Amino acid sequence: MKTSATTRFALYAYGILALIFLYLPIVAIGFASVSKSRYLTFPINEYATQWYGRALESQTVSDLLVTSLKIAVIVTIVSMVVGFFGALAFARYEWKYRSLFQKIILLPIFFPQAVLGLSLLMWFNAIGVLPSWKTAVVAHLVWIAPICTLIVAIRAYSFDPALEEAARDMGASTFVILKEVTFPLLMPGVVSAGLFAFLLSWGNFPLSLFTTGVDSTLPEWLYAKMVSGYSPLVPTVGIMSVVASFIVLMLALFLPRLLRRGSEAS
Amino acid sequence: MQQLDRKLGFFSALPMFVVLAVSFLAPLVVVVLFSVMPQKVFDLAHVPDFSSFPYFFEQGYYKSLLWSLGLAFCSTVILFIVCWPLAYGMAKVFGRFTLVITIAVVMSLFVSENIRLFGWVLTLMKGGLIDGHLQAWFGVGIDGALYNVPIIVFGLVYVYFPFMLFPLAQGISMVPDDARQAASDLGATRWQILKEVDLPLAAPGIMVGSLLSFVLAAGAIAESKLLGGQKIIVIADEVETAFTYGQNWPLGSALAVILIAVIGGFAIFGINLINIDQIMGKKR
Numbered sequence: 001m002k003t004s005a006t007t008r009f010a011l012y013a014y015g016i017l018a019l020i021f022l023y024l025p026i027v028a029i030g031f032a033s034v035s036k037s038r039y040l041t042f043p044i045n046e047y048a049t050q051w052y053g054r055a056l057e058s059q060t061v062s063d064l065l066v067t068s069l070k071i072a073v074i075v076t077i078v079s080m081v082v083g084f085f086g087a088l089a090f091a092r093y094e095w096k097y098r099s100l101f102q103k104i105i106l107l108p109i110f111f112p113q114a115v116l117g118l119s120l121l122m123w124f125n126a127i128g129v130l131p132s133w134k135t136a137v138v139a140h141l142v143w144i145a146p147i148c149t150l151i152v153a154i155r156a157y158s159f160d161p162a163l164e165e166a167a168r169d170m171g172a173s174t175f176v177i178l179k180e181v182t183f184p185l186l187m188p189g190v191v192s193a194g195l196f197a198f199l200l201s202w203g204n205f206p207l208s209l210f211t212t213g214v215d216s217t218l219p220e221w222l223y224a225k226m227v228s229g230y231s232p233l234v235p236t237v238g239i240m241s242v243v244a245s246f247i248v249l250m251l252a253l254f255l256p257r258l259l260r261r262g263s264e265a266s
Numbered sequence: 267m268q269q270l271d272r273k274l275g276f277f278s279a280l281p282m283f284v285v286l287a288v289s290f291l292a293p294l295v296v297v298v299l300f301s302v303m304p305q306k307v308f309d310l311a312h313v314p315d316f317s318s319f320p321y322f323f324e325q326g327y328y329k330s331l332l333w334s335l336g337l338a339f340c341s342t343v344i345l346f347i348v349c350w351p352l353a354y355g356m357a358k359v360f361g362r363f364t365l366v367i368t369i370a371v372v373m374s375l376f377v378s379e380n381i382r383l384f385g386w387v388l389t390l391m392k393g394g395l396i397d398g399h400l401q402a403w404f405g406v407g408i409d410g411a412l413y414n415v416p417i418i419v420f421g422l423v424y425v426y427f428p429f430m431l432f433p434l435a436q437g438i439s440m441v442p443d444d445a446r447q448a449a450s451d452l453g454a455t456r457w458q459i460l461k462e463v464d465l466p467l468a469a470p471g472i473m474v475g476s477l478l479s480f481v482l483a484a485g486a487i488a489e490s491k492l493l494g495g496q497k498i499i500v501i502a503d504e505v506e507t508a509f510t511y512g513q514n515w516p517l518g519s520a521l522a523v524i525l526i527a528v529i530g531g532f533a534i535f536g537i538n539l540i541n542i543d544q545i546m547g548k549k550r
Contacts, residue, residue, distance in 0.1 A: 003358070003359050007359075008359055011351060011352075011354070011355035011359050011360070012355070012360070012363065014351055014352060014355070015352055015355055015356075015360065015363060015367055018352055018367070018427075019367065019370050019371075021424070022370065022371065022374045022424075022427070023370075023374065024385070024386075024389055024395075025382050025383070025384070025385020025386045025388070025389055025424075026374075026377060026381075026382065026385050027385075027395075028385045028386075028388040028389040028394070028395040029381065029384065029385045029388060031395065032388050040388070040393075041393040041398055042393060042394055042395050042396075042397070042398025042399055042402075043398055043399050043402050078285075081281065082281045082282050082285055085277075085278035085279070085280075085281050085282070086278070086279065086281065086282040088274070088275075088278040089275050089276075089278040089279035089282070091543075091546070093271045093272070093274045093275030093278065094271045094272070094275070095271055095272045095273075095274070095275025095276055095279075096272060096275075097275075097276075097279075098275060099542070101279050101282075102542045102543075103534075103537050103538070103542070104286065105282065105286075106533075106537050106542075107290070107530075107533060107534075107537070108286065108290050109478075110477065110478065110481045110482075110529075110533035110536075110537070111481075111485070111526075111529070111530075111533070112481075112482070112484070112485020112486070112502055112525065112526075112529060113485070114485065114486075114487050114502050114505070114506065115485055115502060115505060115522050115525060115526060116290075116293070118297075118505065118506070118509055118518065118522060119293035119294060119296065119297045119522065120289065120293045121509075122293065122296045122297060122300055122515065122519070123292050123293035123296045125308070125309075126296050126309070126310060138288065138289045139289065141285050141289055142285070142286070142289040142290050145282065145285050145286075146282075146286075149282060150546070153546060154546060157543075157546055174270075174274070199375075199376035200375075200376065202376070203375075203376050203377055203378040203379075203381075204378070205378050205379060205380050205488070206487070206488075210509075218378075219378035219380060219381065222378070222380060222381060222384070223380045223488075226380065226384050226387075226492065227491065227492075234384070235384075235388070238381045238384065238385075241377075241378065241381065242377050242381070245373075245376045245377065246373070249373060249376070
C-alpha cells in the first residue's frame with residue numbers, strides 16, 4: 001500500500017514541526033545566554049558573551065561541573081558492567097526466573113524519580129550514611145542501570161547462541177567464551193549503553209535533588225536558581241551543560257570512525 | 267546446555283539484583299516503615315500509630331492525587347494523538363529521516379528536563395521569545411500563556427513526548443505491511459484499517475507508551491512548579507513539601523506510599539500484560 005504524495009509531504013512537515021517544538025525552548029535559552037542586559041526581555045537589543053566569561057571564571061560553576069562529572073563517570077562504568085551481565089540474563093540465557101527478572105528491571109523505570117530520590121534519602125539516613133555525591137551515584141544507578149540493561153538486551157536478542165555453542169564444542173571455557181565471543185558481539189550495545197548512562201546521569205535532576213547532600217550537580221543548581229529568582233548565569237550555564245553533552249555525543253559517534261580510518265590508513 | 271544456561275542466567279543477573287536491592291527495594295521498605303510512624307519523627311525506633319494516613323483525606327491531599335492522575339491522563343491521551351502520525355511516519359514512511367528524528371529526539375532527552383522547561387518559561391513569558399517579538403513586530407502580544415492548568419499539561423506532553431513516541435513507533439513497525447495491504451484490497455477504508463488493523467496489532471507499543479507517559483507524568487513535579495507557578499499542587503509536590511518545609515517524614519512517607527501504590531499498581535498491571543521478548547524484537 002503506497003502512501004500518497006500529499007500524505008508523505010504532510011508527515012514530513014509534521015516531523016519537522018515536532019523537531020522545532022522540541023528545540024524551541026533550547027533556542028530561547030541560547031538567545032537568553034547571549035543577552036547583554038541583566039534583566040531579560042525579548043527581542044534582545046544587545047548581544048554579549050560576558051556571561052560565558054563570568055561562568056567560566058566562577059568557582060561555583062567549576063565545582064558543579066566536577067561533581068556532575070564524577071557522578072556521571074562512575075555511573076557509566078558501573079552501568080556498563082551491570083548492564084552487560086543484566087542483558088545476558090534478560091535476553092540470552094534461558095533460566096527459570098528470566099521473565100520475572102525482566103519485569104523487575106522495568107519497575108524502577110516506571111517509577112516517579114522524585115519519590116525514589118526521597119526514599120533513598122530516608123534509607124541513607126536510616127543506615128547512617130551522610131548524603132554526598134557518592135550516594136547520588138547509588139541513586140542514579142537505580143534508574144540508569146536498568147535502562148542500560150535494556151539497551152544491551154536489544155543487541156543480545158539479535159545474537160546467535162550457536163556461536164557460543166560452537167566455541168563450547170571446541171573446548172572453550174565459560175570465561176573464554178564470554179571474553180572472546182559474547183563480549184565482542186555485544187560491544188556496540190555496551191558502548192551505546194555507556195553513552196546513555198553518561199548523558200542521562202549528567203542531565204538527571206529528580207534523583208540528584210535529595211541525594212547529593214551538601215554537594216550539588218549542575219541541574220540542581222540551575223533549578224535552585226530558577227525557582228529562587230532569575231540569574232543571568234542560568235541560561236549561560238544551561239547552554240554550557242547542553243553543549244557539553246552534545247560534544248560527548250559527537251565524540252562517541254565519530255571517534256570510533258575516525259580511529260578506524262586512522263588505523264586503516266597506517 | 268540447559269543446566270549451564272540456568273546457572274549462567276542466575277549469575278549474570280546477580281549484579282543487577284545487588285544494585286536493585288540496595289537502591290530500590292531497601293528504600294521502599296524504609297518508606298513503608300516510616301509511613302506508619304508517629305508524626306514528625308526522624309528515626310524508626312517508635313511504636314507505629316498509622317497517624318499519617320487519615321491526613322490524606324482530612325487535609326485534602328487526595329485532591330492533589332486526583333489532580334496528578336487527571337493531568338497525567340489528559341497528557342497521555344494528547345500524547346497518543348500527537349505522536350501517532352509521527353510514529354507512523356517513522357515506522358513506515360520516512361526511511362532516512364527516521365534516523366534524524368530519532369537522534370534529535372534522543373539528544374533532547376539528554377538535556378535536563380528542568381532546563382528545557384525553563385526554556386519554555388523564557389519562550390512563553392511576558393516579554394519572552396514569542397510575546398516580546400510579537401509585541402515588537404505587530405504591537406500585540408500573548409498574555410497569560412503561563413501559570414495555568416493547560417500549560418502544565420503542555421509541559422507534561424513536552425517532557426514525556428519521547429516516552430510515547432518511541433514505543434509507538436516500535437509498535438507500529440510490528441504491523442506487517444501485508445496485513446494493511448490485504449485490508450485495503452478487500453475494500454477497507456482508511457479509518458477501518460486504522461481501527462481494525464493498525465491499532466490492534468500495534469497494541470503492545472501503545473500499551474508501553476501510554477503506561478510510561480501516564481506513570482511518569484503522575485509522579486512529575488517540575489512541570490507544575492516551573493510552568494504552572496504553583497497554580498495547583500500535585501501529589502509529588504506535596505510529598506516533597508512534607509519532607510522539606512514540613513519536616514514531617516512520616517506524613518511525606520505516607521503520601522509517597524499512597525502514590526507508589528497507585529502508580530505501582532498501574533505499572534505492575536501493565537508490565538504483566540506485555541510480552542517483553544516480543545516487543546524488544548526477539549528473533550528466536
